[in-house]
Amino acid sequence: MNVERDLSIGVDVGGTNTDAVILDRKGRVLASTKQPTTEDVVGGIRSGISRVLGDIGERRSEVSRVMLGTTHATNAIVARRGLSKVAMIRLGAPAATSWPPLIGWPDDLAAQVLAGAAMLGGGHMVDGTPITPLDRDGIRRFLDGLDGSYDTVAVCGIFSPSYPEQELEAESLIREHVGSDRLVFLSHDIGPTGLVERENATALNAALHGMARSVTRALLAVVEEEGLDAVTFFAQNDGTLMSIDYAEQFPVLTIGSGPANSIRGAAYLSGTENAIVIDVGGTTSDLGVLVGGFPRESTLPREIGGVQTNFRMPDILSVGIGGGTVVDVATGHVGPQSVGYRIDREGLLFGGSTPTLTDAAALSGSPVGGRSLPSLPKAMQTALAAALDVVTDRFEEAVERLSLGRVDLPLVVVGGGGFLVPKRLASAAEVLRPDHGGVANAVGAAISLAGGRADQMADLDDREAAIEAASRSAIAKAIQAGADPLEVSVVEVLETPVSYTARPAVNVSVKAAGPLAHLSAAVATSR
Amino acid sequence: MAPNPLSTPSESACLSISADDVPALAAGAAIFGTGGGGAVHSSRRTVEWSLREHGPVDLVRVEDLTDEDTVIMMAGVGAPTVGIEMLSALSQPETLLREAEHFLGRPITVIMPAEIGGSNGVAPIGWASRLGVKVLDGDGMGRAFPEATMVAPNVAGVPCDFSIQCDVVGNVSIRKPVDLRWLERHSRATTVASGGITLAADYPLTAKTAQGAVIRGTVSRAIDVGRALLSSPEPVAAMAEKLDGDVLITGKITDVARRTGGGFVRGSVTVAGTGQDRGRLQRIELQNENLVVLEDGEVLVSVPDLITIVDAETGHAISTELLRFGQRVAILAWACDPLWRTDRGLQIAGPAAFGYEIPYTPFEQKSGVR
Numbered sequence: 001m002n003v004e005r006d007l008s009i010g011v012d013v014g015g016t017n018t019d020a021v022i023l024d025r026k027g028r029v030l031a032s033t034k035q036p037t038t039e040d041v042v043g044g045i046r047s048g049i050s051r052v053l054g055d056i057g058e059r060r061s062e063v064s065r066v067m068l069g070t071t072h073a074t075n076a077i078v079a080r081r082g083l084s085k086v087a088m089i090r091l092g093a094p095a096a097t098s099w100p101p102l103i104g105w106p107d108d109l110a111a112q113v114l115a116g117a118a119m120l121g122g123g124h125m126v127d128g129t130p131i132t133p134l135d136r137d138g139i140r141r142f143l144d145g146l147d148g149s150y151d152t153v154a155v156c157g158i159f160s161p162s163y164p165e166q167e168l169e170a171e172s173l174i175r176e177h178v179g180s181d182r183l184v185f186l187s188h189d190i191g192p193t194g195l196v197e198r199e200n201a202t203a204l205n206a207a208l209h210g211m212a213r214s215v216t217r218a219l220l221a222v223v224e225e226e227g228l229d230a231v232t233f234f235a236q237n238d239g240t241l242m243s244i245d246y247a248e249q250f251p252v253l254t255i256g257s258g259p260a261n262s263i264r265g266a267a268y269l270s271g272t273e274n275a276i277v278i279d280v281g282g283t284t285s286d287l288g289v290l291v292g293g294f295p296r297e298s299t300l301p302r303e304i305g306g307v308q309t310n311f312r313m314p315d316i317l318s319v320g321i322g323g324g325t326v327v328d329v330a331t332g333h334v335g336p337q338s339v340g341y342r343i344d345r346e347g348l349l350f351g352g353s354t355p356t357l358t359d360a361a362a363l364s365g366s367p368v369g370g371r372s373l374p375s376l377p378k379a380m381q382t383a384l385a386a387a388l389d390v391v392t393d394r395f396e397e398a399v400e401r402l403s404l405g406r407v408d409l410p411l412v413v414v415g416g417g418g419f420l421v422p423k424r425l426a427s428a429a430e431v432l433r434p435d436h437g438g439v440a441n442a443v444g445a446a447i448s449l450a451g452g453r454a455d456q457m458a459d460l461d462d463r464e465a466a467i468e469a470a471s472r473s474a475i476a477k478a479i480q481a482g483a484d485p486l487e488v489s490v491v492e493v494l495e496t497p498v499s500y501t502a503r504p505a506v507n508v509s510v511k512a513a514g515p516l517a518h519l520s521a522a523v524a525t526s527r
Numbered sequence: 528m529a530p531n532p533l534s535t536p537s538e539s540a541c542l543s544i545s546a547d548d549v550p551a552l553a554a555g556a557a558i559f560g561t562g563g564g565g566a567v568h569s570s571r572r573t574v575e576w577s578l579r580e581h582g583p584v585d586l587v588r589v590e591d592l593t594d595e596d597t598v599i600m601m602a603g604v605g606a607p608t609v610g611i612e613m614l615s616a617l618s619q620p621e622t623l624l625r626e627a628e629h630f631l632g633r634p635i636t637v638i639m640p641a642e643i644g645g646s647n648g649v650a651p652i653g654w655a656s657r658l659g660v661k662v663l664d665g666d667g668m669g670r671a672f673p674e675a676t677m678v679a680p681n682v683a684g685v686p687c688d689f690s691i692q693c694d695v696v697g698n699v700s701i702r703k704p705v706d707l708r709w710l711e712r713h714s715r716a717t718t719v720a721s722g723g724i725t726l727a728a729d730y731p732l733t734a735k736t737a738q739g740a741v742i743r744g745t746v747s748r749a750i751d752v753g754r755a756l757l758s759s760p761e762p763v764a765a766m767a768e769k770l771d772g773d774v775l776i777t778g779k780i781t782d783v784a785r786r787t788g789g790g791f792v793r794g795s796v797t798v799a800g801t802g803q804d805r806g807r808l809q810r811i812e813l814q815n816e817n818l819v820v821l822e823d824g825e826v827l828v829s830v831p832d833l834i835t836i837v838d839a840e841t842g843h844a845i846s847t848e849l850l851r852f853g854q855r856v857a858i859l860a861w862a863c864d865p866l867w868r869t870d871r872g873l874q875i876a877g878p879a880a881f882g883y884e885i886p887y888t889p890f891e892q893k894s895g896v897r
Binding site for chain 1: 568569572573576606608609611612613614615616617618619695696697721722723781851852853854
């Protein structure tokens with residue numbers, strides 16, 4: 001008799017805790033745990049996986065997938081550790097020579113990462129016209145001149161997201177010239193238009209390569225140690241998954257997966273596809289929006305370790321309100337100072353002397369940690385009660401900002417400080433508090449689909465062709481990330497008008513996603 | 528016209544702009560953008576880099592120009608969305624300058640921004656630094672406008688008989704247009720052929736012809752306003768004071784409407800007052816820039832006076848494309864240069880030029896505003 005092997009482990013590494021869950025095929029949480037995040041990251045992941053496996057006993061043999069949201073890449077960049085040396089090639093000179101590659105990087109990061117940079121002929125204009133002929137000899141001469149002092153090559157061509165073939169040609173040329181032991185990373189695989197940000201992201205990706213390989217090996221070792229016959233996936237910044245091969249090639253896409261997992265997990269646990277999600281922590285509350293099952297994304301520039309990038313990441317609004325937020329009794333101000341994780345020493349509820357929002361909630365009758373407040377002076381009681389009104393106002397305002405005027409969306413509350421959110425808010429249809437809200441991000445990792453995205457700029461008259469081309473490209477990327485080719489579909493088409501152009505133009509951005517291929521294959525072979 | 532706020536009591540003839548002044552200039556240029564003008568963040572970093580490499584740039588006032596000076600107006604032309612991908616070539620400003628000098632038969636010593644609003648108010652400082660020339664404390668518009676015809680030299684009747692344009696590849700077009708409308712037509716066609724973005728220079732001016740043909744003091748004014756924004760604990764109020772303007776309302780955006788038609792993106796935004804302004808409702812009519820503010824059916828301010836929507840807390844300008852429901856904003860309004868209030872100025876850039884059939888009234892004369 002064949003047992004269905006449909007259990008998934010979801011793991012999410014946070015700043016303080018590493019959360020792990022096991023979900024069954026129906027999405028029910030069978031086990032969950034929070035373990036402290038370790039400095040090497042792998043340790044916390046190992047503890048998390050080990051713990052939840054222990055909780056399901058013999059059913060561990062049914063685990064077929066492990067999904068991982070990790071902070072390795074961010075940590076490596078921020079700490080300037082374990083980064084590879086990159087040879088950076090930009091195609092499109094003399095265009096863009098006013099801003100050489102990596103000029104804006106912090107000096108210490110550039111010194112670690114950059115073996116050398118060249119601005120060479122090539123690139124395209126917005127309509128596909130080549131800027132200058134591709135400088136093939138220039139590419140060869142530049143790499144020869146570096147005399148082997150680099151580990152990886154990054155290539156960024158002007159308008160390559162719309163016209164990727166030239167970067168692919170450069171890749172073949174480079175492999176032919178230097179051999180295939182050095183990897184080449186192409187910007188059109190990594191980001192949308194916005195030359196400097198995309199080039200930066202590509203260079204970062206190339207710099208993360210060495211680290212990516214060792215992390216994936218370490219994680220495969222953990223899975224093997226536990227005796228699991230499971231496939232491992234990594235969470236991307238947009239809430240979709242990628243296979244381990246894809247993650248090894250594009251480690252930079254794992255940056256910022258946490259917020260996406262949190263939003264998707266929270267909404268999933270409460271059974272909604274469209275919602276506002278609030279994660280109330282010790283110092284801040286982070287709000288995001290779920291639309292059609294995916295986090296709404298922001299295209300504002302992001303900075304990672306001092307480097308400007310344009311990754312698509314969830315549109316998160318952070319509010320300085322958390323369980324440890326300090327209430328100034330004299331002025332009535334609420335935060336932004338917070339006692340953070342020291343709440344269990346400094347909060348009034350725990351015998352400390354700092355009035356916090358946790359104390360305000362306890363005073364109003366919320367059952368917090370099974371403790372009770374000491375008797376408090378009248379002035380302090382009044383201030384704490386007033387503080388909760390301020391909190392409600394701030395949450396109302398934040399929800400309204402994200403809802404863009406809609407009042408029919410539910411608000412899903414997760415996080416240790418969730419008791420600060422009132423039972424009703426005018427700007428939301430209802431307030432939901434799902435079970436297992438504390439490990440929503442690990443759940444989010446476990447339920448993710450495999451996805452890909454592609455962009456194309458076109459004249460308004462040609463938008464249909466642009467949508468079709470971008471769709472094909474997005475679907476191909478999703479399949480490459482691990483989606484089942486039979487199940488993958490376009491899930492989002494965004495059109496943004498382009499202003500100040502001679503003829504009306506649009507930027508088309510398509511996202512495709514689908515369930516992982518492995519599951520279908522397992523079903524097929526288990527007959 | 529407000530006096531140059533950076534003048535020292537001894538009325539020095541020159542000030543200089545260094546890399547440290549660039550954040551204030553960028554923030555101030557965004558304020559003068561009146562909702563348009565192109566995002567300043569990428570010009571800002573390029574200019575900071577240029578100034579660190581080539582040193583500070585001298586700022587010269589119109590009244591301090593000498594007979595040895597020739598001024599030329601320089602600007603980027605084209606779509607900002609193309610501009611963030613196909614960045615300019617390092618040599619473009621120099622190409623323009625050398626070709627212009629060759630044609631005119633004399634050295635160009637001063638560059639002037641065509642529009643102080645947005646990225647075109649910041650980038651010229653970097654070009655000047657690299658070229659070793661001065662920057663005029665003044666510009667062609669005093670704000671941002673969508674059309675090349677909407678410039679002070681045109682209002683002043685300076686003939687536009689020379690224009691030069693170059694692209695990233697190095698193609699140079701030198702023109703002797705019949706008038707500005709024809710120049711605009713040819714320039715747009717060339718910009719399209721060049722891939723959507725070019726650098727252009729026109730209106731070579733002398734010390735004499737510059738008088739009355741530029742909006743004076745705007746570069747130093749932008750820096751001043753930017754400093755108020757970045758360093759004041761009450762940035763919105765501080766800027767209103769620097770600009771000798773008003774905060775029309777502080778509130779929350781409750782509606783954003785956009786419609787496309789006739790090649791323009793027209794729209795309107797409604798702000799519901801909060802705090803002291805609770806109960807009030809104002810509507811801003813906009814295209815690429817903010818153009819008219821109405822309350823209770825009455826026009827409070829209109830183009831060519833300046834209207835900028837700013838973040839109520841930080842004071843930073845919000846471009847028309849980034850306006851969203853729920854944002855906490857304040858509407859800042861202030862007077863335009865008197866040049867725009869002349870008959871010719873209003874004909875070129877008054878409400879009718881943007882399709883609004885309303886009479887123009889200088890905003891400081893409106894009841895209930897001051």
